[in-house]
Amino acid sequence: MFFSIIIPLYNRPQEIDELLLSLTKQTYMQFEVLVIEDGSVNDAKNIVANYADELDVKYFVKPNAGQGFARNFGFERAKGDYFIIFDSDCLIPEDYLEIVKNYLFEHQLDAFGGPDAAHTTFTSVQKAISYAMTSPFTTGGIRGNKKHIGQFHPRSFNMGVSREVYEKVGGFILTRLGEDIEYSIRIHENGFKIGLIPEAKVYHKRRTSFAQFYKQLHFFGRARINIYKHFPKELKAVHFFPAVFVVGLGILLLSNVFYLPLGYVCNFFFLLFFVLIFFHAWQVNKSIKIAILSVIASFIQLFAYGLGFIQDFFKRVIFNQS
Template sequence: MYSFIIPLYNRPDEIDELLYSLTKQNFSKPFEVVVVEDGSENNATKVVSSYNDRLNIQYFLTENQGAGMARNYGMSHAEGDYFIVLDSDVLVPANYLKQVHKALKENYTDAFGGPDAAHSSFTPLQKAINFSMTSVLTTGGIRGKKKAVGKFQPRSFNLGISKKAFETTRGFSAMKIGEDIDLSFRLWNNGFETQLIEKAFVYHKRRNTIDSFFTQTFKFGQARPVLNKKYPGTAKLTYWFPSLFIVGFLLASVLFVMGKWELITFYYLYFMILFMTSLVVNKNVTVAFLSIITTLVQMGGYGFGFLKSMFFKK
């Protein structure tokens, strides 16, 4: 049986939308939902209880310990033999479980990840953030692109892991950011295989403000050098790209003010290609324009977070 594991922190409205989407699963076999309220002040007790007659659901209230530990708590109390971890800010398409089940029957692995997409109901900014986080033109290009990756590293917003693999690895570490990548490395070190299931996508809302998106990507950047140090040999030159990109952009801007426009031309062409690609994908001029801003925020957040963790962390 599949068990959905959902950590929750002060987001009753989000879990309502997610649980409703799970009631629409086009899947004939039973599954359960395990919601772990991670020390929330504004908990979702009433929301979750309203689904008791529509879903096989368990609901736990714990002290605040972080998303990774909340996921572990949920998996340790789940009844299924295969766990599917979701963030509370996703919506699940009706055929999600059917696609997961089909893929695992054809090619079983003890862990998998799925891509994310933007739902039609999302705001222009949410769609732009999704574009920046998934496009081949940005650092998000490997997310959900099977041909672009070697060994796929599942992300915790849409991640599956068998009970056997969970018990062997003990699940997520206490890391606050990058804990899903850390889990991938430990899965591989213990002989477990991972895969991307391309058709098992979720609609991921992500952040809804520029400030919160910058903070999120900054933390992602900070986590990477920590992971590189924890797992020697996993570092890649491509991890430096956002830092080099944003430093180059700042330098190009200064040179442009000084009358030297050659370097800024490269960025102008890049942003034009980015704009046109987003326009084709999203069919919305506002989203296409915002995609330029969100990509700058993504590169800046990750790039500066990476540099701070590399050179200035005490």
């Protein structure tokens, strides 16, 4: 089995350096790497060239069109039996491809995804963000686990599709705003089998600050409405949870300002919710500091996603604006 690893890149030379270094340590080496520089100003040409003796790596430069179309550019040039997509801010465990290869021989999936985790070298903020994005108490809890709700939709930071899928379904038709979910739905609709490989994790850095994290999650909330516009049946009750959180927060603030009895109830539930997050994050990361930061990250995750969701729900669904 031969893999083509496709990595879109935009102004992040340091990230691709760390990612390529992790790929040199793979225990299964039947793969090529295609780095697609998507109109970057700060390119990684020299960094990628440094790995030419250790990896079968190819470097391409194209005008900026977004990550979805950059991946399509890689698909068109890939030689593998499976195309694996990574985000540039991922580190890949040395047994990743070995795990995927063995799983695919046994289960014969047409497309797959895997979970993400925090690496020991991550900063405390990055570990807190990773917790928020994988916690059972946030929307992260429905992603990348064996008990996911409904159909499993691989996410593009850790996603693989067979050559047969690409030849029949094609590539991404959206370049951003939920492009990976839209692609997964089309793969399902064409009768292909998609599955989670639980052990095929990657270490996903995501964002290095809470400000960047807020911006990213606000974008994710808007992306969910974009998916709804293409596939209305894919909007589930669970996707409204962050919006309910935002509304509940508004009720909490108003109740406390005007001393309404409802404020006591809201205070109790919000306090209980964040206490649960604190102790669970403490148990997971064995650090009080990361537990405190995880409460902040979880708040940002729900608040930013919820605001983005509400914004585009009213704009694109209620008022039917483009």
